[in-house]
Amino acid sequence: MSLMAEPTAEGRFGEFGGRYVPETLIPACMELEAAFREAWSDPAFRAELDELLRSYAGRPSMLTECHNLSAQLGVRVILKREDLNHTGSHKINNVLGQVLLAQRMGKKRIVAETGAGQHGVASATAAALLGLQCKVYMGAVDVERQALNVFRMKLLGSEVEAVHSGSRTLKDAVNEAMRDWVATVESTHYCLGSVMGPHPYPWMVREFHRVIGNEAKVQCADLLGGDPDLVIACVGGGSNAMGIFSGFVDSPKTALIGVEPAGGAAVGRGIPGVVHGMKSYLMQDEYGQVLEAQSISAGLDYPGVGPEHSYLASIGRAKYETVTDPEVIEAFQVLARTEGIISALECAHAIAWLIREAGRFQGQTALINLSGRGDKDVAQMMDILEPELAAGGH
Amino acid sequence: MGRLDTDFRAKRDAGRKLLVPYVTGGLTGWQDAVRAAAANGADAIEIGIPFSDPVMDGPVIQEASLRALTAGATPVSILEEARDLDVDIPLAVMLYYNTVFRFGHRRFAELLIASGISAAIVPDLPLEESVEWTRAADASDVDTVMLAAPTAPDERLPRICARARGFVYSVGLLGVTGERDTLASTATTLAARLKKITDVPVIVGVGVSNAAQAAQVCAVADGVVQGASVVRRLMDGGADAVGDYVAEVRVAIDAVASAAPVAVITA
Numbered sequence: 001m002s003l004m005a006e007p008t009a010e011g012r013f014g015e016f017g018g019r020y021v022p023e024t025l026i027p028a029c030m031e032l033e034a035a036f037r038e039a040w041s042d043p044a045f046r047a048e049l050d051e052l053l054r055s056y057a058g059r060p061s062m063l064t065e066c067h068n069l070s071a072q073l074g075v076r077v078i079l080k081r082e083d084l085n086h087t088g089s090h091k092i093n094n095v096l097g098q099v100l101l102a103q104r105m106g107k108k109r110i111v112a113e114t115g116a117g118q119h120g121v122a123s124a125t126a127a128a129l130l131g132l133q134c135k136v137y138m139g140a141v142d143v144e145r146q147a148l149n150v151f152r153m154k155l156l157g158s159e160v161e162a163v164h165s166g167s168r169t170l171k172d173a174v175n176e177a178m179r180d181w182v183a184t185v186e187s188t189h190y191c192l193g194s195v196m197g198p199h200p201y202p203w204m205v206r207e208f209h210r211v212i213g214n215e216a217k218v219q220c221a222d223l224l225g226g227d228p229d230l231v232i233a234c235v236g237g238g239s240n241a242m243g244i245f246s247g248f249v250d251s252p253k254t255a256l257i258g259v260e261p262a263g264g265a266a267v268g269r270g271i272p273g274v275v276h277g278m279k280s281y282l283m284q285d286e287y288g289q290v291l292e293a294q295s296i297s298a299g300l301d302y303p304g305v306g307p308e309h310s311y312l313a314s315i316g317r318a319k320y321e322t323v324t325d326p327e328v329i330e331a332f333q334v335l336a337r338t339e340g341i342i343s344a345l346e347c348a349h350a351i352a353w354l355i356r357e358a359g360r361f362q363g364q365t366a367l368i369n370l371s372g373r374g375d376k377d378v379a380q381m382m383d384i385l386e387p388e389l390a391a392g393g394h
Numbered sequence: 395m396g397r398l399d400t401d402f403r404a405k406r407d408a409g410r411k412l413l414v415p416y417v418t419g420g421l422t423g424w425q426d427a428v429r430a431a432a433a434n435g436a437d438a439i440e441i442g443i444p445f446s447d448p449v450m451d452g453p454v455i456q457e458a459s460l461r462a463l464t465a466g467a468t469p470v471s472i473l474e475e476a477r478d479l480d481v482d483i484p485l486a487v488m489l490y491y492n493t494v495f496r497f498g499h500r501r502f503a504e505l506l507i508a509s510g511i512s513a514a515i516v517p518d519l520p521l522e523e524s525v526e527w528t529r530a531a532d533a534s535d536v537d538t539v540m541l542a543a544p545t546a547p548d549e550r551l552p553r554i555c556a557r558a559r560g561f562v563y564s565v566g567l568l569g570v571t572g573e574r575d576t577l578a579s580t581a582t583t584l585a586a587r588l589k590k591i592t593d594v595p596v597i598v599g600v601g602v603s604n605a606a607q608a609a610q611v612c613a614v615a616d617g618v619v620q621g622a623s624v625v626r627r628l629m630d631g632g633a634d635a636v637g638d639y640v641a642e643v644r645v646a647i648d649a650v651a652s653a654a655p656v657a658v659i660t661a
């Protein structure tokens with residue numbers, strides 16, 4: 001059996017996962033689980049989703065071999081180009097699946113949380129395409145640092161609400177989206193943006209992103225004649241990582257590496273806890289108060305992690321590493337200069353880890369999930385880098 | 395069974411409507427507010443243990459939680475302060491599950507009893523996830539109040555009631571805590587569904603916002619929780635404002651009790 005099989009009936013991966021939500025939401029989670037199970041085994045639903053992924057999102061996403069960076073690092077570097085999907089990141093895979101499902105369930109409205117705004121933009125896009133109302137909750141700090149994405153969501157016809165509670169980032173946006181859902185559950189689907197939350201979300205979102213790993217497995221067989229030595233992905237909630245890991249988790253020769261920001265390292269610095277409907281590694285204090293994450297990347301600024309990552313970490317199948325903000329800023333520039341690719345800050349974490357650790361993997365092959373493009377981050381990077389570029393640095 | 399369970403059944407059977415004010419622990423003046431509520435006709439108090447991510451709470455209780463946390467309140471400091479309350483009614487804590495989980499189930503249940511708390515309400519711990527906690531709670535005679543929501547199918551309600559100790563918390567509306575201008579119709583319809591199937595006291599909370607709404611609810615239910623309306627008064631007016639408000643609600647629900655015959659339950 002695959003290491004990435006279905007969770008237990010209670011939604012557990014090992015000891016992690018579950019369904020820790022207010023009683024009001026229990027019937028909705030059960031209904032969603034049943035609807036997903038039914039749809040996922042219906043060839044007509046699968047065909048409809050596949051067609052949207054092909055003709056609307058632009059799948060399959062290609063592999064790009066980074067010849068220049070490979071020569072520089074002594075490691076053969078291959079990118080899985082999720083950045084080239086419509087709306088600019090992997091998030092569209094999950095959103096098209098969930099919004100199709102919501103439509104099939106007769107829901108008229110979706111709510112979503114967003115950090116970097118990529119999941120919000122994808123949700124707004126799918127809602128526009130499939131004719132649902134959409135409201136996106138976004139922490140006030142992120143509204144400011146990802147202003148371009150806020151405008152994109154509005155342009156797509158969605159309402160965006162800035163969340164001023166708590167750390168005013170992703171975790172608080174999730175709280176507010178859940179509060180909305182508790183009040184509107186009869187008409188509304190909560191379009192959760194990562195492999196987190198109560199059962200069935202971690203499983204369902206992973207299944208919608210499995211397409212990344214399935215494609216990459218075949219593409220690697222063509223390009224490399226087999227599986228890579230390393231598969232590397234950044235981890236916020238963990239959806240892009242789960243997607244690409246799914247293709248290689250049962251391949252014993254392939255090491256799976258999840259890269260967390262040093263300031264938001266749920267696996268690296270957390271201990272098991274319960275928040276947002278799931279039991280998983282969580283950054284928290286001695287009384288169980290959730291700590292605020294701190295990362296340059298809005299999409300990874302989250303103190304928790306999806307429960308299946310906690311499981312893979314606990315059995316040692318995947319390793320979770322951290323990189324610092326300065327390492328990420330450097331990697332962002334290295335990829336731009338050596339390969340002509342401006343990456344999102346999130347997946348620049350994966351690049352940064354490989355740049356730092358390349359010495360240990362000389363002559364090996366590394367597949368990196370390039371989960372998104374950097375357009376949304378250019379303004380933020382300009383503030384940080386322009387003084388340096390103007391002063392003739394580099 | 396703990397003290398909340400015996401107390402509430404006896405009072406309900408004697409025809410009294412049960413009044414449960416909620417006070418956020420650690421908020422300035424919270425102990426005086428509890429005493430004022432007890433002196434003005436509360437039958438039990440829910441002490442809120444503030445959590446960083448209170449997903450079931452609206453703006454008023456979020457604000458109260460934040461103020462308490464900013465002032466340095468912790469579960470331990472609040473439970474220590476609870477020992478000094480010296481009120482003669484049962485006390486319950488309302489808290490999110492991670493607080494319990496972080497302490498450890500047994501250790502937390504024992505700490506509650508040692509602090510003079512006889513019951514716990516954990517709104518993000520539904521039936522399916524509750525086994526570890528209820529095993530520890532039962533062993534220490536901590537009553538675990540279970541929540542029932544308007545969205546529950548008929549099949550689910552008897553299982554919730556069977557696990558409820560003290561009372562079953564009948565969630566008044568689809569939504570989070572906070573005051574509303576009018577009482578949602580779900581408040582009385584769910585209470586009526588529950589009353590038909592259980593002899594556990596049925597108390598309505600969430601969205602019951604003033605004395606008139608409390609009376610409306612008590613025409614069907616055995617009692618009422620007053621949350622945001624109490625906490626707002628504590629933040630704006632202090633403990634005396636809480637005492638006055640509890641007295642007002644007491645009068646309103648006593649009028650309902652004397653107007654209606656005591657319901658005989660044979661479930």
Ligand SMILES: Cc1ncc(COP(=O)(O)O)c(C=O)c1O
Pocket residue numbers: 089090115116117118119193194195234235236237238239240241298299300344346347371372373
């Ligand atoms: C490009 C990109 N990558 C990664 C993430 C992090 O999410 P996850 O860990 O679920 O892949 C985000 C989130 O906003 C993102 O925009």
